[in-house]
Amino acid sequence: MVTLISRSPDETLALGRRWAETARPGWVIGLCGDLGSGKTQLVKGLAQGLGCPARVHSPSFALVHEYAGGRLPLAHLDLYRLSGAAALRSAGLEDYLLAPAGVVVVEWFDRWLQAQMPLGTGPLRRVHLEVLSDTERRISYVDLGA
Amino acid sequence: MVRDGRVLAAVVASQGTLHAEYGGVVPELATREHLRNWLPLARCVLAQAGVLPGELAAVAATRGPGLPNALMVGLRAAQAIAFALERPFFGIHHHEAHLYSPWIGGEPLRAQFEQFEPNVSLIVSGGHTLLVHVAAEGQHRLLGGTVDDAAGECFDKTAKLIGLPYPGGPLLDQLAVGGDPAAFPFPRPLLNEPNDDFSFSGLKTAVRYFLRDHPEVGRDPARRRDLCASVQAAIVDVLVTKTLRAARRLGVRCVTASGGVTCNRALRGRLAAECAEAGLRLRLAEPRLCTDNAAMVAVLAERLLRRGCAPTPLDAEMLPSWELT
Numbered sequence: 330m331v332t333l334i335s336r337s338p339d340e341t342l343a344l345g346r347r348w349a350e351t352a353r354p355g356w357v358i359g360l361c362g363d364l365g366s367g368k369t370q371l372v373k374g375l376a377q378g379l380g381c382p383a384r385v386h387s388p389s390f391a392l393v394h395e396y397a398g399g400r401l402p403l404a405h406l407d408l409y410r411l412s413g414a415a416a417l418r419s420a421g422l423e424d425y426l427l428a429p430a431g432v433v434v435v436e437w438f439d440r441w442l443q444a445q446m447p448l449g450t451g452p453l454r455r456v457h458l459e460v461l462s463d464t465e466r467r468i469s470y471v472d473l474g475a
Numbered sequence: 476m477v478r479d480g481r482v483l484a485a486v487v488a489s490q491g492t493l494h495a496e497y498g499g500v501v502p503e504l505a506t507r508e509h510l511r512n513w514l515p516l517a518r519c520v521l522a523q524a525g526v527l528p529g530e531l532a533a534v535a536a537t538r539g540p541g542l543p544n545a546l547m548v549g550l551r552a553a554q555a556i557a558f559a560l561e562r563p564f565f566g567i568h569h570h571e572a573h574l575y576s577p578w579i580g581g582e583p584l585r586a587q588f589e590q591f592e593p594n595v596s597l598i599v600s601g602g603h604t605l606l607v608h609v610a611a612e613g614q615h616r617l618l619g620g621t622v623d624d625a626a627g628e629c630f631d632k633t634a635k636l637i638g639l640p641y642p643g644g645p646l647l648d649q650l651a652v653g654g655d656p657a658a659f660p661f662p663r664p665l666l667n668e669p670n671d672d673f674s675f676s677g678l679k680t681a682v683r684y685f686l687r688d689h690p691e692v693g694r695d696p697a698r699r700r701d702l703c704a705s706v707q708a709a710i711v712d713v714l715v716t717k718t719l720r721a722a723r724r725l726g727v728r729c730v731t732a733s734g735g736v737t738c739n740r741a742l743r744g745r746l747a748a749e750c751a752e753a754g755l756r757l758r759l760a761e762p763r764l765c766t767d768n769a770a771m772v773a774v775l776a777e778r779l780l781r782r783g784c785a786p787t788p789l790d791a792e793m794l795p796s797w798e799l800t
Binding site for chain 1: 600602603623632
């Protein structure tokens with residue numbers, strides 16, 4: 330388990346950019362943390378680091394945004410509106426996690442785990458973001474899988 | 476189903492009898508259900524309109540943007556129908572359909588393009604916040620959009636922080652009635668920036684800290700109404716101010732709005748008041764056409780057909796990330 334402190338949205342963005350440097354195809358990143366803890370900000374950094382030219386915005390409503398044009402394609406999933414196994418299953422998102430084409434980052438990943446939805450065997454980074462103060466966030470992660 | 480601009484039939488899968496079958500799953504999220512639903516829906520529309528498949532002149536479907544699984548079913552089904560009937564197919568941009576939805580109205584419902592005039596159009600929903608200059612029919616340019624959360628998402632997520640069940644946006648609208656919109660000063664992100672972009676993520680965070688510092692506000696009914704009214708005012712203020720600023724800058728005499736958040740009463744009221752004051756004409760999509768619907772897709776496809784626009788190839792792929800330009 331690695332634990333970091335981010336002191337601003339810019340630092341969270343920079344962390345995402347650094348993670349992108351070591352990204353390889355099939356990498357799944359699961360993000361857990363409250364509203365406003367910086368999940369989307371981290372994804373913005375990832376997209377920048379991968380060189381995706383499109384503007385990253387929240388996929389809470391659309392469920393998935395796919396960003397092409399970078400070193401690797403980035404799929405940005407958001408399970409905010411999908412609570413419970415029935416809702417998750419009917420949304421049909423399994424392929425993103427079982428056979429990720431590039432980098433797949435999932436907001437509200439805890440919902441996927443709680444519903445015991447299937448996971449692939451590739452590299453998985455589970456990330457927790459915690460609000461410490463108005464600007465500070467504790468970001469901890471653990472790497473699992475191949 | 477549209478003929479000569481008239482909406483002959485319009486059915487939504489989340490409505491009526493189909494709704495009960497879902498047992499708690501939000502139908503629009505249940506993309507797996509699309510495959511099961513599209514044929515009964517298509518039959519239902521044909522029956523309601525009293526039209527036989529062979530009488531269709533063209534077939535249309537949304538090509539993007541959207542959730543790949545959902546787009547795939549609709550696109551391939553429509554392409555297959557067009558192939559079988561040997562009719563042209565039109566793959567429609569979802570946001571472009573929204574741009575013209577404010578020009579559908581009346582009873583019976585029909586496209587009123589004879590009333591069209593150049594406008595600045597606000598598309599505002601759970602997933603999108605876009606400002607578009609529509610210089611002429613079929614000729615538009617994206618001015619700006621959200622850099623993080625959509626306005627509708629901000630409504631729903633701040634409502635959640637206030638303790639309202641999902642989707643909280645419409646509830647927040649109700650609770651705001653009678654509240655003081657000036658009670659708590661929330662930030663107006665990007666209001667004074669010289670661009671047409673929006674940002675709502677910071678407002679969500681501001682509400683979060685406000686509730687941490689003033690937990691009693693969430694528990695007191697009167698002050699909670701003030702809080703809802705204040706949050707709503709912050710969102711609406713930015714949307715309306717930036718829309719009207721763009722309209723003045725571009726010299727158009729008309730503003731239009733569509734998308735689910737256009738059902739919000741504060742937004743409708745504020746747009747009406749400010750447009751009246753600025754001498755701008757306002758066209759709001761009817762509530763039933765604000766949210767996603769096939770009528771606006773059919774209306775746009777018929778216009779493309781009549782204007783002699785090239786149909787979309789029958790093997791054209793969906794475009795989940797298709798951006799309005």
